[in-house]
Amino acid sequence: MTITKGDKILIAIVLAVNLLSIPFIFAVQKEGVDVIVEADNKLIGKYSLKKNQLISTLGPLGITDIEIKDGQVRIAQSPCLHKVCIKMGWIKHSGKIAACVPNKVVIRVSGENLNGMDAVVG
Amino acid sequence: MGTLFDITVSHPDVEEARKATDKAFDEIQRIEWLTSNFSSKSEITKINQNAGKLAYPVSEELYILLQKSIQYSQLANGTFDITIGAIQDLWKFENEIRTVPATETIIRLLPLVDFRNILLEENHHVRLKIEGMKIDFGAVAKGYAVDRGIDVLKKYNIDNAILNGGGDLKSIGEKSPGVPWKIGVRHPCKPSDVIASLDGKNNAIATSGDYQKYFVKDGIRYHHILNPVTGMQAQGLQSVTIIAKEAMFADAMATAVFVMGAEQGMKFVKSQSQLEGVIITADGKKIVSSGLKGEIEFHDDN
Structure with a gap:
């Protein structure tokens, strides 16, 4: 995607608020039941929740492990101090987010069921 | 949060x-x-630590937040109460090991839950009347952060935006000229779906x-x-969605209406000109306030 100056663009930014720091990332379009992994504001990849797997990604503090199992995903291991990200537990529903704020890793479940919505409450 | x-x-x-x-996130x-x-250093912690003892001086902003919260409690006749902290703690929703507190413990601590015992004194001093009382801003903090975040976006020349704080959101402007923001309400039984949508x-x-x-x-x-x-779970409803001018107010009133239940809750929404809402009952019935009719579209079959 290229952005030229003056283009009307949509920017979606995500923040994980905890007691430590302020991260933000640029999110990407979503389709299907996948998890989108981002590290240090960059898209790392999109992975199907249907395939059990372990994804390791590098952030400023080190490696964060993301586990996909039985249609759910979680941050399984991360080199942060308080492990808030791991405590967030498994997520599986469209639009749900978990994040390791100190290591700047964000995982977001995309999905086909929330089609057409710009935001969802609840 | x-x-x-x-x-x-x-x-x-x-x-x-x-x-x-960036600036909006700083504010949040x-x-x-x-x-x-x-x-341990926050003003709320200090107020809580001094419960039953001293009046603690707080910032003007926190003082106003407390004033507003108390007004909400009065309006909602105690179905919303930031002094729920003492009981909320018993349930330990944040912990991995979940236990149901003993009924005797809940009954013993219930007198600590009463917004009337938050005393707002001169020079921004706040006193909790009874030792052990605990303020928990859980039901308003997200909404307040959303309101303030939107204010900051506006200040930096953003006219079209949605700020979503996990269940509380506020929108300004539109998605593109002539195209409104589309807001979905999550389906309480099928959280991957939306049950309804409306324009922001x-x-x-x-x-x-729930x-x-x-x-x-x-x-x-x-x-x-x-x-x-x-001190126990509010019964009878699956979800309450409230539409208001301010997210903090909507946040608090969604909690209050959930506690009130279907009949009282909808009566309350109708009595407040600045509120609209949708209640979904435990058996899946949808109750919509009159101002939302024609504005909200349901996406499930019934």
């Missing part, structure tokens, strides 16, 4: 948008510090649901919305 905030902006200049969202982080009782029209929308935070023990589901009068 244990919540993720998500900002969507429609703006012609990406750099300007990025700067504005500041409010996290202001309203949190996790930090410079308003705040907040949902309280599916948002809960645990199951011995076949019983214990969710996080507590009735301040009983």
